[in-house]
Each structure stands twice: as structure tokens, then as C-alpha cells.
Amino acid sequence: MSSKGFPARGQDRASLIAQLRTLKHKDVPWQEGRVFAYIYDPGPEAMALVHEAFDLFLTENGLDPTAFPSVLALERAIIDMAADLAGGDDQTVGNFTSGGTESILLSVKAARDRARTLRTTPGRPELILPETAHAAFFKACQYFDIEPIVTPVDADSFRARPDAIAEAITANTILIAASAPSYAHGVIDPIEAIGEIALAHQLPFHVDACMGGMYLPFVGEGIPPFDLRVPGVTQLSMDFHKWGYAAKGASCILYRSAELRRHQIFAWSGWTGYSVVNPTVLSTRGAGPMAACWAILKHLGREGYESMVGACQAASRRLQDGIEAIPGLYCLGSSDCNLFSFASDSINVFTLAEDMRARGWYIQPQFGFGPSPANVHLSVGHHNVNQVEPFLTDLNLAACALSGSGPVPDSAALPAGMAGMSPGSLFEHMASMAGTEGNELPDRMDGINGLLNGLPHASRDALLAEFVNRLYSRQG
Numbered sequence: 001m002s003s004k005g006f007p008a009r010g011q012d013r014a015s016l017i018a019q020l021r022t023l024k025h026k027d028v029p030w031q032e033g034r035v036f037a038y039i040y041d042p043g044p045e046a047m048a049l050v051h052e053a054f055d056l057f058l059t060e061n062g063l064d065p066t067a068f069p070s071v072l073a074l075e076r077a078i079i080d081m082a083a084d085l086a087g088g089d090d091q092t093v094g095n096f097t098s099g100g101t102e103s104i105l106l107s108v109k110a111a112r113d114r115a116r117t118l119r120t121t122p123g124r125p126e127l128i129l130p131e132t133a134h135a136a137f138f139k140a141c142q143y144f145d146i147e148p149i150v151t152p153v154d155a156d157s158f159r160a161r162p163d164a165i166a167e168a169i170t171a172n173t174i175l176i177a178a179s180a181p182s183y184a185h186g187v188i189d190p191i192e193a194i195g196e197i198a199l200a201h202q203l204p205f206h207v208d209a210c211m212g213g214m215y216l217p218f219v220g221e222g223i224p225p226f227d228l229r230v231p232g233v234t235q236l237s238m239d240f241h242k243w244g245y246a247a248k249g250a251s252c253i254l255y256r257s258a259e260l261r262r263h264q265i266f267a268w269s270g271w272t273g274y275s276v277v278n279p280t281v282l283s284t285r286g287a288g289p290m291a292a293c294w295a296i297l298k299h300l301g302r303e304g305y306e307s308m309v310g311a312c313q314a315a316s317r318r319l320q321d322g323i324e325a326i327p328g329l330y331c332l333g334s335s336d337c338n339l340f341s342f343a344s345d346s347i348n349v350f351t352l353a354e355d356m357r358a359r360g361w362y363i364q365p366q367f368g369f370g371p372s373p374a375n376v377h378l379s380v381g382h383h384n385v386n387q388v389e390p391f392l393t394d395l396n397l398a399a400c401a402l403s404g405s406g407p408v409p410d411s412a413a414l415p416a417g418m419a420g421m422s423p424g425s426l427f428e429h430m431a432s433m434a435g436t437e438g439n440e441l442p443d444r445m446d447g448i449n450g451l452l453n454g455l456p457h458a459s460r461d462a463l464l465a466e467f468v469n470r471l472y473s474r475q476g
């Protein structure tokens with residue numbers, strides 16, 4: 001990047017675009033299909049359509065549907081397609097949001113405010129979550145002052161346990177949540193059984209189908225009912241910017257009825273400006289993600305998604321079989337789809353992930369938590385399907401090179417004195433171990449990840465927040 005501070009003079013287009021391209025040089029090489037997380041690439045033809053549609057609506061504002069009826073029409077059409085896919089009926093309502101996290105925040109806020117209106121909960125509102133639920137629910141709890149009540153999952157399959165959920169219900173429960181599927185291990189929770197519990201206690205039930213909403217309907221045989229067709233499911237999040245292959249900034253939250261959605265909407269005319277009526281968190285809303293989403297859903301249609309999902313399912317199966325065949329590696333839980341993770345009792349999988357990165361691949365380290373040991377996650381998309389065999393060859397070589405090196409250390413292996421350090425000194429200590437000042441990205445993360453893995457999650461979270469607070473500094 002050229003000089004710091006606000007530019008005195010404007011620069012020409014070619015130079016700026018060249019600078020933007022240069023900025024990407026250290027990014028993971030997603031274009032070659034060697035990245036197994038974060039990326040949802042439908043191929044050049046569909047991508048060109050996404051670009052064009054996004055560009056066409058770059059400037060319109062979703063803030064005011066009376067000024068931009070086109071944006072309202074796009075949102076309605078997208079929600080209609082989503083509700084159809086998720087087994088909704090004429091009563092189903094929903095909104096387009098910027099991502100899974102926003103969809104989840106809205107659902108939890110709506111449930112909290114609905115509970116407040118309908119009855120007085122004697123204490124702090126509570127949200128029941130299996131331990132495999134996405135962190136976005138915990139974020140919602142922090143933002144909206146709700147107590148997360150975490151329930152154990154089955155230690156082998158990593159599926160939520162309905163009995164544990166039923167036991168966790170109290171007079172303060174405002175919502176139950178479960179995943180279809182969970183991010184970490186690709187496991188679909190027993191939605192029908194949890195739906196029965198929600199119905200029996202007249203509680204709302206959110207299915208997090210952020211990953212599954214645009215994937216599971218196209219798998220065909222073998223997928224248990226998970227969506228609005230299931231009695232007791234009242235709200236469901238599904239992302240288009242994942243397996244819908246839309247541009248980023250595209251998700252939705254669906255409700256069984258407008259009555260459930262009512263408490264999501266913010267209206268305020270008590271100030272000197274225009275009346276603000278927002279169905280979602282954002283007020284000014286870019287219409288580009290909506291136009292791009294509408295276009296890709298219409299372009300691929302059921303047939304297009306079925307063919308992509310078929311290829312991803314086959315690639316995922318082959319990858320899991322191939323990984324299980326590598327000495328020392330094993331897959332975790334019972335993945336139902338194209339998300340899965342693997343661990344090892346004899347190899348440090350965080351080091352393996354870094355060594356794979358050096359070979360040009362990206363796979364995602366995940367800390368141990370609950371029944372899930374330190375592991376590496378893969379999300380397998382359309383763009384990865386041609387890379388399965390080269391990936392397995394390199395993974396085998398990298399794993400053999402590490403053979404006998406020992407697993408990711410646990411808390412017992414923390415250097416003396418570290419466990420008792422304050423977050424500030426712990427941070428300095430770990431940054432110096434990584435050879436950084438703490439405000440740059442280290443070259444390798446495996447050493448730091450190994451240490452973080454050994455800490456209780458609250459200490460880990462304090463350190464990670466400290467790191468990010470320094471990373472987004474002005475010195476970089």
C-alpha cells in the first residue's frame with residue numbers, strides 16, 4: 001500500500017486497481033480450489049452473473065422501500081424462494097440479512113422481546129443451546145443480556161441430546177436453538193425430537209440452517225426432516241452466501257408467522273429526522289448483495305444446486321475415507337454433509353494445517369471443546385471437487401513427515417507459570433514466542449494455537465480479543 005493518512009491528491013484508476021490486486025498476494029489461494037473454508041465459488045460463468053447483478057444495484061438503498069420498490073421486490077422474491085425451499089407456507093415471513101450472524105441476532109432478539117411481551121419471566125432470559133451451536137448465539141446472548149444454557153451433545157455422534165434440552169427448560173427460557181448442520185462437524189441435530197419438546201413447552205425453536213438451508217434440500221435421500229416442515233420449528237436462519245454461492249452479505253431469517261417476527265422490527269419517529277423503520281439490524285442496506293443473490297438462485301435453480309451438491313457429497317465422502325486411511329488421522333462425529341473435521345492422537349494437527357498451508361492448501365484449525373478434541377475442519381465446495389486427490393496426496397505426505405511428533409498439547413503441557421498469568425502478560429508472552437510485537441499476523445499459527453488450545457476458553461477469548469484489538473491498529 002502506498003503512503004499512510006488521507007491522500008492529498010487523487011490517483012488514477014489503473015494504479016488503484018493495481019494496488020488492490022497487489023494487496024491480495026498473501027491471501028489464501030482460493031482461485032485454485034485449494035481452500036477448504038470461507039470460500040463459495042460457483043465457477044466463472046455463474047460468478048460473472050453475480051458480479052453483473054451486484055454492480056447493477058451497487059448504489060440503490062434498501063433503507064426506504066417507497067423510494068426503491070425494486071429492492072423491496074428483490075427481497076420479497078428471495079424470501080419467497082427461501083420459504084418454498086425451507087418448507088414454509090403462506091403464513092411464513094422473513095427478511096434478507098447481511099449474514100448468518102445477523103439472522104441469528106434478529107431471531108434471538110425477537111424471541112426475547114416476544115417473551116417479555118407475552119409473560120413475565122421471573123429472572124434473566126435464557127437461551128438453550130447444544131454445545132455445538134454456532135458462536136453467533138453466544139454473541140446474541142452478550143448483546144441482548146441473555147443467559148446461554150449450554151447442553152451436552154452425544155459424545156460419539158456430536159448430535160444434540162433432546163433429553164438434556166428438555167431438562168434445561170425453566171420459566172426463564174425464551175428460545176431453544178439447534179443446528180442443521182453444525183459448522184464444526186457437519187452434524188444435523190435431531191430436529192423432530194427437539195420440535196416435540198418445544199411444542200410441549202410452547203417455546204419458540206430456532207433451527208440454524210445457515211450452512212444447511214441451501215445445501216440439505218438438494219442432497220436427496222438420507223437427510224432427516226430439519227426445516228419449517230417439522231412441527232415445533234418456529235424460526236430458521238439460512239445463508240445464501242454459503243452454499244447458495246451468492247455474493248457475501250446474503251442470508252435470511254424466516255418465521256412461521258408474522259406474529260413471531262413482529263418483535264424483530266424497529267420503528268422510531270421520535271427525533272428530528274426521517275422515520276426509521278428497520279426490519280433488520282442495518283438501516284442503510286446495500287442492494288448489491290440482494291440483486292446478486294436473486295440472480296444466482298434463479299440462474300442455478302434446483303437442478304443446478306442438485307448437481308453441485310451431488311459433486312460435493314461425493315468429494316466429501318472420498319476425502320473422509322482418504323483421511324481415515326492416513327495413519328494417525330480420524331474423522332470426528334457423524335458428518336451428514338460436506339462439512340467435517342479430523343483429529344489425531346499421534347500428530348499435531350495444528351502443525352499439519354500449517355505444513356499444508358506451506359504446500360498451498362488451507363484447512364481450518366479448531367480448538368478442543370467439550371467432547372471435540374483439537375481438530376482441523378474442511379468445508380467442501382464446488383470449487384474443491386477437482387482437488388480431492390492432489391489434496392489427499394499432500395496430506396498423506398505432510399502427515400507422514402510428522403509421524404511420531406505427538407498430538408496437540410493439552411493444558412498439562414502449558415509452560416510453567418503460564419496458567420496463572422494475567423491476560424496482558426500472557427499476551428505479551430505468547431506474542432514474543434510467535435516472534436511478533438502482537439500487532440502483526442504471525443507467519444505460522446500452530447505454536448500459538450497449541451498454547452491457546454490448552455487454556456480455558458474464557459482465557460483464550462480474552463487473549464484473542466486482545467490480539468484483534470491490537471491487530472486493527474494504525475501501525476500495520
Ligand SMILES: Cc1ncc(COP(=O)(O)O)c(C=O)c1O
Nearest residue numbers: 099100101134182183208210211
Ligand atoms: C451453522 C452456522 N451458523 C451461523 C454462522 C454465521 O454466519 P456468518 O458468518 O454469515 O455470520 C455460520 C458461519 O459459518 C455457521 O456455520
